[in-house]
Amino acid sequence: MRAEILTIGDEILIGQIANTNSIWIARELNLMGVKVVHMASVSDDKTAITKAFSDAEQRADLVFITGGLGPTKDDITKKTIAEYFNLILEIDEAVLAHVKSFFTKRGRELSEINRQQALVPRGCTVIHNQNGTAPGMWLKKNNTVFISMPGVPYEMKGMMSDIILPKIKSENKLPFIYHKTVLTQGIGESALAELIETWEDKLIEKNIKLAYLPQPGVVRLRLSTHGTDLNKLEETVDNAIAHLTTIISKYIYGFEIYGEEPPTLQKIVSELLREQKQSIALAESCTGGFIASLFTAIAGSSDIFKGAIVPYHNNIKHDLLNVDNTVFEKYGAVSKECVTQMAENIRKKMGSDYGIATSGVAGPAGGTAEKPVGTVWVAVSCSEKTIALKFTFGDDRGRNIQMTANAALNMLRKLILKDNSDSSLIL
Amino acid sequence: MRAEILTIGDEILIGQIANTNSIWIARELNLMGVKVVHMASVSDDKTAITKAFSDAEQRADLVFITGGLGPTKDDITKKTIAEYFNLILEIDEAVLAHVKSFFTKRGRELSEINRQQALVPRGCTVIHNQNGTAPGMWLKKNNTVFISMPGVPYEMKGMMSDIILPKIKSENKLPFIYHKTVLTQGIGESALAELIETWEDKLIEKNIKLAYLPQPGVVRLRLSTHGTDLNKLEETVDNAIAHLTTIISKYIYGFEIYGEEPPTLQKIVSELLREQKQSIALAESCTGGFIASLFTAIAGSSDIFKGAIVPYHNNIKHDLLNVDNTVFEKYGAVSKECVTQMAENIRKKMGSDYGIATSGVAGPAGGTAEKPVGTVWVAVSCSEKTIALKFTFGDDRGRNIQMTANAALNMLRKLILKDNSDSSLIL
Numbered sequence: 109m110r111a112e113i114l115t116i117g118d119e120i121l122i123g124q125i126a127n128t129n130s131i132w133i134a135r136e137l138n139l140m141g142v143k144v145v146h147m148a149s150v151s152d153d154k155t156a157i158t159k160a161f162s163d164a165e166q167r168a169d170l171v172f173i174t175g176g177l178g179p180t181k182d183d184i185t186k187k188t189i190a191e192y193f194n195l196i197l198e199i200d201e202a203v204l205a206h207v208k209s210f211f212t213k214r215g216r217e218l219s220e221i222n223r224q225q226a227l228v229p230r231g232c233t234v235i236h237n238q239n240g241t242a243p244g245m246w247l248k249k250n251n252t253v254f255i256s257m258p259g260v261p262y263e264m265k266g267m268m269s270d271i272i273l274p275k276i277k278s279e280n281k282l283p284f285i286y287h288k289t290v291l292t293q294g295i296g297e298s299a300l301a302e303l304i305e306t307w308e309d310k311l312i313e314k315n316i317k318l319a320y321l322p323q324p325g326v327v328r329l330r331l332s333t334h335g336t337d338l339n340k341l342e343e344t345v346d347n348a349i350a351h352l353t354t355i356i357s358k359y360i361y362g363f364e365i366y367g368e369e370p371p372t373l374q375k376i377v378s379e380l381l382r383e384q385k386q387s388i389a390l391a392e393s394c395t396g397g398f399i400a401s402l403f404t405a406i407a408g409s410s411d412i413f414k415g416a417i418v419p420y421h422n423n424i425k426h427d428l429l430n431v432d433n434t435v436f437e438k439y440g441a442v443s444k445e446c447v448t449q450m451a452e453n454i455r456k457k458m459g460s461d462y463g464i465a466t467s468g469v470a471g472p473a474g475g476t477a478e479k480p481v482g483t484v485w486v487a488v489s490c491s492e493k494t495i496a497l498k499f500t501f502g503d504d505r506g507r508n509i510q511m512t513a514n515a516a517l518n519m520l521r522k523l524i525l526k527d528n529s530d531s532s533l534i535l
Numbered sequence: 536m537r538a539e540i541l542t543i544g545d546e547i548l549i550g551q552i553a554n555t556n557s558i559w560i561a562r563e564l565n566l567m568g569v570k571v572v573h574m575a576s577v578s579d580d581k582t583a584i585t586k587a588f589s590d591a592e593q594r595a596d597l598v599f600i601t602g603g604l605g606p607t608k609d610d611i612t613k614k615t616i617a618e619y620f621n622l623i624l625e626i627d628e629a630v631l632a633h634v635k636s637f638f639t640k641r642g643r644e645l646s647e648i649n650r651q652q653a654l655v656p657r658g659c660t661v662i663h664n665q666n667g668t669a670p671g672m673w674l675k676k677n678n679t680v681f682i683s684m685p686g687v688p689y690e691m692k693g694m695m696s697d698i699i700l701p702k703i704k705s706e707n708k709l710p711f712i713y714h715k716t717v718l719t720q721g722i723g724e725s726a727l728a729e730l731i732e733t734w735e736d737k738l739i740e741k742n743i744k745l746a747y748l749p750q751p752g753v754v755r756l757r758l759s760t761h762g763t764d765l766n767k768l769e770e771t772v773d774n775a776i777a778h779l780t781t782i783i784s785k786y787i788y789g790f791e792i793y794g795e796e797p798p799t800l801q802k803i804v805s806e807l808l809r810e811q812k813q814s815i816a817l818a819e820s821c822t823g824g825f826i827a828s829l830f831t832a833i834a835g836s837s838d839i840f841k842g843a844i845v846p847y848h849n850n851i852k853h854d855l856l857n858v859d860n861t862v863f864e865k866y867g868a869v870s871k872e873c874v875t876q877m878a879e880n881i882r883k884k885m886g887s888d889y890g891i892a893t894s895g896v897a898g899p900a901g902g903t904a905e906k907p908v909g910t911v912w913v914a915v916s917c918s919e920k921t922i923a924l925k926f927t928f929g930d931d932r933g934r935n936i937q938m939t940a941n942a943a944l945n946m947l948r949k950l951i952l953k954d955n956s957d958s959s960l961i962l
Contacts, residue, residue, distance in 0.1 A: 118746060119757070120561075121572075122561055122759075123558040123560070123562030123563075124757065126553060126555065130576075131547075138549045146548075152746075156572070221728060222725065260749070289551075298649065301648065305648070319609050328551075330551060332549075390824075392824075396827055396832070397819075397824035397828040397830075399824070400823055401822075401823055401824040401825040404823025404845070405933060407900065414851065415845045415846050416843070417842070417855075420842040505832070506832060
């Protein structure tokens with residue numbers, strides 16, 4: 109079964125907003141064994157939309173359309189669909205009732221603009237929008253199903269998860285596509301490729317495809333295969349990964365099984381802490397609250413996260429984290445001595461089992477000959493010991509912050525697991 | 536001049552990574568007056584890539600291709616380009632010298648896999664990659680120019696900014712496309728649409744297109760027009776915006792001129808503080824370090840940002856921020872009294888001119904009948920006064936954190952500007 113994903117909206121073509129809907133839809137379809145063969149984005153323009161519909165009809169069994177269903181005047185998808193399918197638009201009473209109740213709940217009057225949300229092409233299957241007012245539409249032409257949804261991500265996702273994906277699953281017999289991704293930290297893409305070249309060469313005979321997915325500080329290795337026997341697919345991939353692990357174990361921090369929530373380093377660390385009923389506190393200088401925001405983005409993080417201090421100035425490192433003033437004089441704030449004191453003291457200050465401290469030159473300014481932009485010290489601490497490491501990242505502030513966060517989280521992971529393997533960086 | 540953007544890579548079609556390259560390229564082209572008519576993503580598959588090339592050749596004058604140039608075996612773009620243009624691949628000595636020096640600088644040996652990066656189709660114009668080893672390629676077929684670049688964003692961006700965009704600009708006479716975006720906070724999309732309906736109806740006769748771009752807590756209104764006289768385009772749009780401002784001034788926090796760095800609320804606030812040589816410190820409970828990470832992502836933020844405390848537990852709110860224990864007993868941590876003390880005390884603790892405090896039920900758990908998920912208190916404080924406001928957001932943890940941050944930053948903006956207009960939320 110082949111699918112195409114079509115996003116409609118000038119905001120995509122002029123680059124004003126990210127196309128997150130296509131990624132999400134692709135992920136969900138892939139998991140079900142529907143192959144996405146093409147993605148396209150076109151303008152809020154009748155001719156362009158109509159052309160895209162007829163192209164997609166040639167290529168795919170399922171066409172997923174997002175965008176252009178809003179109540180505002182720039183949205184023309186619904187009108188264009190009605191014309192393409194040669195259907196008239198009429199008020200759907202169930203949708204109108206839903207739109208009315210949506211507004212009543214919020215204590216607001218229904219305006220004419222909102223009433224028009226209840227217009228749908230006569231004869232289409234209406235898809236209920238529990239998170240908004242614009243209904244989805246399911247229509248069939250020849251052998252291709254067209255599914256139109258709003259562009260607002262959480263409205264689209266609600267419809268897909270509750271109605272559209274279950275409907276596709278129940279109506280079709282689909283093959284299995286199996287992916288598993290190996291998550292590595294502390295080694296760059298090229299160095300990794302050389303290290304695993306011999307292993308990689310043998311994947312082709314096992315019908316496994318390999319992809320390298322680099323992110324700041326992290327490289328993900330995705331293994332993919334397909335077939336009819338899911339157990340066999342899993343076994344083939346797991347064997348290949350077992351072999352890989354013998355080569356690069358010290359860089360591997362986890363695995364991502366497609367369709368399951370991807371295990372970020374912060375999630376892995378949070379789970380380890382939760383299992384051991386332990387807690388973490390942070391002293392973040394160069395990462396400036398970024399690691400705290402990663403932990404606190406996870407629901408229920410208050411179980412393991414005590415809090416953080418972001419001491420962006422030396423006097424605050426001294427006043428709130430008791431870093432000795434002699435440290436700044438003798439070694440500077442970007443030093444082993446400074447992060448060691450920060451990591452130990454934040455633990456004591458917040459009464460946590462573990463502490464993380466970061467201090468570095470994030471850039472683009474602030475570098476010196478001795479400590480160029482990208483120089484970062486990270487320490488992790490528990491009651492038994494404190495480990496500090498120096499990293500040399502690049503020139504980009506945003507990347508440096510992310511790379512520092514990933515390095516710190518992996519150091520903490522190893523400290524919790526009493527894993528003494530080297531955590532320094534290989535590029 | 537019409538352009539198409541083509542991304543090559545299974546990782547896009549299976550939804551594993553976000554397609555940020557297309558957004559960035561689209562933005563840059565748009566700014567130059569090149570219209571992006573189509574975006575497409577295809578698999579690392581020879582047939583699919585070849586088909587996409589010939590489709591694009593029909594539609595566009597310029598085809599921007601990213602992805603599939605890496606040193607690893609899953610990357611086949613270069614080979615496919617050579618076949619499509621019927622050219623042989625040969626080592627380019629200048630590229631080889633660059634690749635060698637790239638490795639020498641990093642103290643590493645050149646492997647065979649890296650040497651192959653210097654292969655290019657004979658006769659193509661090579662585009663230097665200052666940030667990596669894979670060269671870009673510029674080729675012409677009939678009337679269409681094909682430009683192939685690596686998928687690594689900062690390598691692609693370096694080539695575009697330094698070489699490709701200047702080359703296109705110098706070789707073509709391009710029309711002007713002018714966009715300006717009005718940034719609003721504190722009002723939802725539908726409420727805004729109703730408020731400005733009469734104004735919006737008059738845009739068509741001025742040849743202005745309007746788009747609503749909602750984000751959590753913020754709605755951006757983009758006005759677009761095109762023509763040959765840039766001054767006149769600017770004047771037309773500015774007049775329309777002047778009229779709009781009389782209707783919704785209290786929601787407007789800034790403007791985005793296309794091609795200039797978009798002014799986020801944190802940037803606007805940082806600039807205001809810098810102008811007045813003043814500083815900010817944060818006490819972030821429900822936002823958990825997110826606002827700190829927004830400030831510290833900005834280069835040079837140490838001028839205005841003193842630091843933050845993320846007191847994720849009441850005892851830390853008490854110990855580090857001196858919140859009275861009676862506050863928790865009488866009002867709870869999600870209360871006006873709590874955020875008021877937090878905002879005032881973080882200011883004193885860090886010696887800053889302004890303070891922000893947040894405390895709320897971010898969700899998905901932790902709600903009560905009296906304080907359901909989404910209930911958030913925000914306070915902003917300076918030496919003259921402290922203002923606290925209650926917000927009622929939704930069920931989504933991530934959105935609640937972002938909406939709280941935007942609300943807090945806009946409250947601070949108004950406090951700095953001594954703007955007393957109402958900052959509560961209208962949905």
